[in-house]
Amino acid sequence: MAIESSCDDTSVAVIHHRKILSNIVATQEIHRQFGGVVPELASRAHQKNIIPTVDAALKKANISLSDLDAIAFTQGPGLMGSLLVGVSFAKGLALALGIPLIAVNHMKGHVLAHFIDNQDRQGKVLKFPFLCLTVSGGHTQIVHVKSPQTMENIGITIDDAAGEAFDKIAKIMGLPYPGGPEIDRLAKGGDPLKYQFTKPKVEGYNFSFSGLKTGVLYFLRKEIQKDPDFISKNLPDLCASIQHTIITILLDKFEAVAKEYGITQLAIAGGVSANSELRTRLVDLGKNNNWDIFIPKFEYTTDNAAMIAITAYFDYENKVFVGQDVVPNARLKT
Ligand code: KG4
Ligand code: ZN
Numbered sequence: 001m002a003i004e005s006s007c008d009d010t011s012v013a014v015i016h017h018r019k020i021l022s023n024i025v026a027t028q029e030i031h032r033q034f035g036g037v038v039p040e041l042a043s044r045a046h047q048k049n050i051i052p053t054v055d056a057a058l059k060k061a062n063i064s065l066s067d068l069d070a071i072a073f074t075q076g077p078g079l080m081g082s083l084l085v086g087v088s089f090a091k092g093l094a095l096a097l098g099i100p101l102i103a104v105n106h107m108k109g110h111v112l113a114h115f116i117d118n119q120d121r122q123g124k125v126l127k128f129p130f131l132c133l134t135v136s137g138g139h140t141q142i143v144h145v146k147s148p149q150t151m152e153n154i155g156i157t158i159d160d161a162a163g164e165a166f167d168k169i170a171k172i173m174g175l176p177y178p179g180g181p182e183i184d185r186l187a188k189g190g191d192p193l194k195y196q197f198t199k200p201k202v203e204g205y206n207f208s209f210s211g212l213k214t215g216v217l218y219f220l221r222k223e224i225q226k227d228p229d230f231i232s233k234n235l236p237d238l239c240a241s242i243q244h245t246i247i248t249i250l251l252d253k254f255e256a257v258a259k260e261y262g263i264t265q266l267a268i269a270g271g272v273s274a275n276s277e278l279r280t281r282l283v284d285l286g287k288n289n290n291w292d293i294f295i296p297k298f299e300y301t302t303d304n305a306a307m308i309a310i311t312a313y314f315d316y317e318n319k320v321f322v323g324q325d326v327v328p329n330a331r332l333k334t
Pocket of ligand 2: 106110136137270271302303
């Protein structure tokens with residue numbers, strides 16, 4: 001059984017070999033009214049949700065606690081208060097049941113979600129090594145995935161993450177949190193080339209998104225002075241243009257890395273991998289370059305415990321366990 005509590009979703013999954021028997025996600029609605037995650041409220045909600053979520057996951061998997069062979073949990077990266085709830089609960093349960101504990105890196109979990117159920121949906125099976133663009137609310141990474149245990153970051157963001165850029169720009173436009181899915185939805189009727197925003201100039205394969213956020217803010221301020229209803233009148237075009245800019249920044253670098261490294265298997269992961277433009281443009285890029293593209297199932301893109309369970313499964317096979325002295329690490333590196 002795996003527990004994920006790094007941010008604002010309490011999730012519990014049960015895995016049997018590579019098959020997910022249950023994957024329950026309790027989303028914390030409380031943060032919506034604040035336009036972002038409030039850490040203290042998140043940890044309190046995790047405390048409230050964890051037992052019912054464990055119960056629901058066991059029930060759905062049709063097993064009881066005594067059937068479990070190991071307990072896995074997200075050690076980091078994430079919010080310290082949130083992580084503490086999952087880590088403490090997992091430690092207590094493992095101790096009570098006398099079974100091993102497995103500590104999982106959340107970012108590795110996003111990447112390894114591709115191995116759930118031996119996914120082979122595009123008629124292909126993903127093999128090591130491959131490249132993964134991991135794009136979430138907290139991270140933006142191009143990862144060289146050499147094995148379940150060995151992953152190397154080729155590029156990372158030097159400021160905001162891609163999901164954070166979606167969320168912050170959405171907030172500027174008065175859209176609800178999380179802004180990524182809202183922008184994606186509203187962009188559908190819009191013209192992606194209507195507004196041009198300056199793309200960052202960052203050396204090598206690193207990313208930067210905070211300049212884009214400021215650029216959008218100044219542009220909107222100027223336009224609102226001329227017409228106070230500018231945003232509402234042009235919302236689809238604005239969303240489509242902003243989304244197009246973010247996805248172009250991501251894909252330009254991902255393509256360049258694939259060409260330099262000569263790797264022909266490309267995967268995406270993390271909450272932003274749910275984005276429809278990212279998905280379609282990456283598939284087109286694959287067709288043009290003869291690359292195999294791997295896109296996770298929708299339910300395994302945003303935070304979930306199934307991805308923690310599959311990562312733990314690899315460790316379980318290799319008997320990589322941790323002791324009761326394990327602690328959460330808010331800044332755990334890949
Ligand atoms: O992986 P995730 O659930 O949590 C973190 O570990 O951060 O990612 C959440 C992020 C949020 O920033 C959200 O706006 C973004 O993923 N997101 C999207 C979409 N769905 C979720 N961004 C763009 N388009 C989407 N369809
Ligand atoms: Zn995540």
